[in-house]
Amino acid sequence: MSRLRAFVAFLYEFIVGDDPMIAVVVVIALGLAAALADGGTAVWWVLPLAVASVLAWSVLRASRR
Amino acid sequence: MTHDVLLFLAVFLACTVEGVEAVTIVLAVGITHGWRSAWTGVGVALIVLTAFVAVLGPALTALPINVLRLVVGGLLLVFGLQWLRKAILRASGFKALHDEDAIFAEEIADLRAVPVQRTGIDPFGFTVSFKGVLLEGLEVAFIVVTFGSNQHNVPLAVIAALAAVILVVIAGAAAHRPLSQVPENTLKYAVGVMLTSFGIFWGTEGAGGSWPGQDAAIPVLIAFTLLTSLGLVSVLRRRHAQLAAAGSRAGAPR
Numbered sequence A: 001m002s003r004l005r006a007f008v009a010f011l012y013e014f015i016v017g018d019d020p021m022i023a024v025v026v027v028i029a030l031g032l033a034a035a036l037a038d039g040g041t042a043v044w045w046v047l048p049l050a051v052a053s054v055l056a057w058s059v060l061r062a063s064r065r
Numbered sequence B: 001m002t003h004d005v006l007l008f009l010a011v012f013l014a015c016t017v018e019g020v021e022a023v024t025i026v027l028a029v030g031i032t033h034g035w036r037s038a039w040t041g042v043g044v045a046l047i048v049l050t051a052f053v054a055v056l057g058p059a060l061t062a063l064p065i066n067v068l069r070l071v072v073g074g075l076l077l078v079f080g081l082q083w084l085r086k087a088i089l090r091a092s093g094f095k096a097l098h099d100e101d102a103i104f105a106e107e108i109a110d111l112r113a114v115p116v117q118r119t120g121i122d123p124f125g126f127t128v129s130f131k132g133v134l135l136e137g138l139e140v141a142f143i144v145v146t147f148g149s150n151q152h153n154v155p156l157a158v159i160a161a162l163a164a165v166i167l168v169v170i171a172g173a174a175a176h177r178p179l180s181q182v183p184e185n186t187l188k189y190a191v192g193v194m195l196t197s198f199g200i201f202w203g204t205e206g207a208g209g210s211w212p213g214q215d216a217a218i219p220v221l222i223a224f225t226l227l228t229s230l231g232l233v234s235v236l237r238r239r240h241a242q243l244a245a246a247g248s249r250a251g252a253p254r
Helices: A002-015 A021-039 A047-065 B004-032 B035-061 B065-091 B102-112 B121-149 B154-175 B184-206 B214-251
Strands: none
Touching: A002 B065, A002 B102, A002 B214, A021 A047, A021 B065, A021 B184, A047 B065, A047 B184, A047 B214, B004 B035, B004 B065, B004 B102, B004 B121, B004 B154, B004 B184, B035 B065, B035 B154, B065 B121, B102 B121, B102 B184, B121 B154, B121 B184, B184 B214
């Protein structure tokens, strides 16, 4: 059990890393892009906007710690 | 064509960075616990990494292209943004720069504290070498699999990774000390920019969107990610300087 827990912790650290909010925003942005594209809207701007916003938010927050 | 060149570059750079870190660990093990255990650890780790790529590569390639691009785009974005976040914090002074010489000295001190088994393969040396190469290599294997499968060109990604490994191993064997001359922090920054840019591109296509100019959007996205991150470095550097000035004023005798 502890090995499984250690493996899950490793996977989390490996993929998600120091700031889980980045993963959360990426998932939300991909979902939003998919929903808008399904309705026929141009979505090329969604991910660049999400990336710039979450990156700025994440590094500014880290700099305040 | 553009995709293939950028695929090669991204995998090659990522592999060079991780290879430099792995060489530091293997050198420390070889010097303190013997080269036999160090090389055995490297060999077994490379077999595991090859199996990882061989199994996961074809499995991902079998997915429908839009699902593959959505999954790979999302993973690359999460992964790339973490690399980029660390690179920005390093470049602006909020996180210590990666220093191979310091890491090597620390590794040597830690490894010398553990007794060496004189006959056969030293289990401790083997484990440290194996884990070091495996963990550093996993990030590269992940990039090889995601980039390669999305481009339906896993062999090209493997060739890029092998070229970097061979280069780093030859350089490490020739220098016989950590490859601290390699501009590791800059390379990590470049890899973060590329992973994030490709993540944006493939993620959007996977979500059902399309790019104005199609493939021509990739260099634009790389420029966008680079400029955004450089802007953040500039803002954070000013903030770091202000904090340092405030700290020195507070510590100055009155």
